[in-house]
Amino acid sequence: MAYKAKIRVTLRPxxxxxxxxxxxxxxxxxxxxxxxxxRIGKYxxxxxxxxxxxxxxxxxxxxxxxxxxxPVMEDYSIExxxxx
Amino acid sequence: MAYKAKIRVTLRPxxxxxxxxxxxxxxxxxxxxxxxxxRIGKYxxxxxxxxxxxxxxxxxxxxxxxxxxxPVMEDYSIExxxxx
Numbered sequence: 519m520a521y522k523a524k525i526r527v528t529l530r531p532x533x534x535x536x537x538x539x540x541x542x543x544x545x546x547x548x549x550x551x552x553x554x555x556x557r558i559g560k561y562x563x564x565x566x567x568x569x570x571x572x573x574x575x576x577x578x579x580x581x582x583x584x585x586x587x588x589p590v591m592e593d594y595s596i597e598x599x600x601x602x
Numbered sequence: 603m604a605y606k607a608k609i610r611v612t613l614r615p616x617x618x619x620x621x622x623x624x625x626x627x628x629x630x631x632x633x634x635x636x637x638x639x640x641r642i643g644k645y646x647x648x649x650x651x652x653x654x655x656x657x658x659x660x661x662x663x664x665x666x667x668x669x670x671x672x673p674v675m676e677d678y679s680i681e682x683x684x685x686x
Binding site: 520526527528538541542544545548550552553554555556557558559560561562563564565566567568577581584585586 | 610622626636638640647651652
């Protein structure tokens with residue numbers, strides 16, 4: 519059994535998101551006046567070969583803290599989906 | 603009323619994900635042998651000031667096609683969340 523971990527890493531709200539601002543301005547220039555803000559983050563899909571849901575969750579959390587996210591500047595959220 | 607569009611842009615399965623491979627190898631080197639694959643995409647959160655859910659959905663889809671995703675190489679999915 520395996521789990522697919524769907525991980526979203528976003529900049530903390532207090533951190534200026536330059537890339538997001540650029541996208542927002544590009545959207546404004548394209549005529550999308552109803553779009554107030556845009557923030558850009560990372561999305562990671564990882565397959566975890568693990569029987570146990572709790573253990574898969576622990577691994578997902580650990581790899582976020584150790585490698586995928588910068589805990590000083592970024593938040594992350596994990597969603598586990600069982601596959602086969 | 604406004605909607606928060608949570609947009610995930612991922613490389614199509616047939617496209618080689620070099621960044622994902624690098625992350626997977628880094629995880630292997632850190633001792634995570636149960637992680638089979640990792641693929642990296644983008645995550646975008648945009649606030650759409652729109653009364654109508656259908657219209658907000660249409661705008662979300664349009665900005666993905668026009669700006670946020672490259673339809674030749676990437677897939678996208680949109681999740682709308684009502685805010686205030």
